[in-house]
Structures are given as C-alpha cells and as structure tokens.
Amino acid sequence: MKNFECMALRYHGQYLELLDQTRLPVEEHWLKIQTVDDMYEAIHSLRVRGAPLIGVSAAVFLALYAESGITENDFLKATERLRVARPTAVNLMYAIDEIKKIVHQSFEPQSITQVAEAILDADKTLCQKIGEVGAEYIQDGMGILTHCNTGGLATAGRGTALGVIQTAFEQGKKIHVYVDETRPLLQGGRLTTWELGKLGIPYTLICDNMAAALMRDGKIQCAIVGADRIAMNGDFANKTGTYGVAVACFHHNVPFYTAAPVTTLDFDCDNGLEIPIEERTGEEVQGVRGAFGKVLWAPENAKVYNPAFDITSAELVTGWILDTGFYSQSDVEDGALRRLQNK
Ligand code: MRU
Secondary structure, three states: OOOEEOOOEEEOOOOEEEEOOOOOOOOOOEEEEOOHHHHHHHHHOOOOOOHHHHHHHHHHHHHHHHHOOOOHHHHHHHHHHHHOOOOOOHHHHHHHHHHHHHHHHOOOHHHHHHHHHHHHHHHHHHHHHHHHHHHOOOOOOOEEEEOOOOOOOOOOOOOOHHHHHHHHHHOOOOOEEEEEOOOOOOHHHHHHHHHHHHHOOOEEEEOHHHHHHHHHOOOOOEEEEOOOEEOOOOOEEEEOOHHHHHHHHHHHOOOEEEEEOHHHEOOOOOOHHHOOOOEOOOHHHHEEEEOOEEEEOOOOOOOOOOEOEEEEOHHHOOEEEEOOEEEEHHHHHOOOOHHHOOO
C-alpha cells in the first residue's frame, strides 16, 4: 500500500491510522488500527465516519490485512465482519464489493491493494468534481444551512456538501454557513465547526431546532447536506434531522440540495423505503459522551428511539449534486440516476 495522508486517515508504511473523531475537537488523537476488531470498532463507534470515508478506510485496511500474509478464508471473514459495522452508508458495501470482485478471480494481495488505492484516489477526485458542480448553485451573499459533517473528516478529499461550500468560498463568494449542531452525536457542533474554523469560512453554530425560524427570518438562502445512500428515485438517507431540514426548506421555499459521489448511489434500491436505517444505543440520546467525558441527563430507564439516519423523499429535493453533474427533480424522475450505473 502506498503511503498517504488525508485529514482523518493516514498510512506511513507501518499502520493504518485514524484521527479519532469521537475526541474532536478537544484533542487530535491518531489511533493505530492493527486488527479486524480495531477496524470494526472504529467504524461502529464513529471514530472514523462519514459515508465515503467509511468505505475508503475499510478498503485500505483490507489491503493492508491481505498484505500481512493471512489466508483467503480469513480475508473473506474480515470482509463479512466489516460489512456489517454500519448498515446505512452504502459506500462501505460498495468498497467491500469492489474488493471481493477481485478476490473472486484470485486472492492476490497486490491486486487488492490496487483496488483499495483506486478507491482512495477516486474519492479525492469525486469530491473535487462535486465541489465544482455544486459551487455554481452558491451565490455571493448567501446564508447556507448544513447538517452533520460532510467535509475532509467524512471523505478522503475535501468533502461533499462542505466541499461545495469550500469551493464557492475559494471562488471569492461571500457566504455564511449556519451549522446544525446535529444531535445526538453533534457532528455539526464538534466537527463541521472545527473544519470551517480551519478553512476560515465564516459560520454560526445553531441547535437543530433553530433552523426553521432562521429560514423564516430570511437568514438562509439554501441548504446543502450530504447523503449516506441514494435510491434510484432520488430518495436518500442522511444523518437524522435531514428530513426536518428538507421539510422546513420546502415550507419556506428555500432550495434544498444533497451532494454526494456516485459511490453513494444504490442501484439495487428503488426508493427510500428499501434503505436500512441504523438504530443506535439510547445512551446517545440520554446524554453526551466524548473526550469531555460522559454526561447522562435523562433517567437511565428512559425509553429512547435513536435512528442514526432518516429518509428525505425526492419531492423535497431541489437538486442532486453529484460528481457527474447536477440533476433536477425532472432529471431524476426521467431515470438520470439509474443511467449512471456502469458508467
Ligand atoms: O453517522 P455519521 O457521522 O457517519 O453520518 C454522516 C452523515 O450523515 C453525512 O452527512 C454523510 O455520510 C455524508 S458525508 C460526506
């Protein structure tokens, strides 16, 4: 495996290392990933997260695992274990399936590494293209709402929705980003603020439940979010709370975009009802946990519902910003996403 370094993932010839995102922004701690269990735990606990980066890290880990001299049987067991580490982000399944295609021909570590390197490099390029496509829809002076974290921490490149924002900012557009805190795990409050701060892009952090009123008050001119899985009819899964953002945008006539690479399209999924939604432990809603410690404010026996993602239906989406171009509702109704299969 070649040496590489991205914002939250690196390899310098010895171990795969992840920037532990559960500890950000309090501390920048790089975690060594040496076993299948390490990798599974890092994905499952969101130490590494964001749909594209989950796929890339699984691919890179599997390449290094194959290079370590294990048997084909152990390798296949590892692919099955990692595949179920998180169920919604389809990029994980995409990366593992790409690698398994090669293994089905013959188990050669060198070929596996080539596939993993291609997935890593492609993700950077895809982000770049998404940024270029999407920046056209960002005008000077806009207030932009975003949800969760979709930048360099969530991809191997500059990000999806945040990549669009960064590209527009680099084009000299004066923009202001409203960052949804993103309960329960606070990816907006902890991670997107951290990234925007490093990039010098002006932002204001808000609680998720403030966004609708800001739209009514004319502070937000568009919303742009990422995606974890996009169905062929344009419905998509993204961080829980995204649906609420879309509904509020619809009510206030604010354009609502999702930005993602083609690796987030699920060609086997006709509509959002078919997307599996990850349910997580109630503790995440009962309080918070991080480098700052653990605080629970709800009764320990409180009944909790904690779906990590929700589905936004295509009718609420103004446009799908992919690396291959911009797709309107009528494009998607005409089957534009399906036509991207095997391209
Ligand atoms: O649970 P997470 O933090 O992995 O969820 C991430 C998101 O929902 C992102 O919006 C999505 O993966 C797009 S990332 C470029």
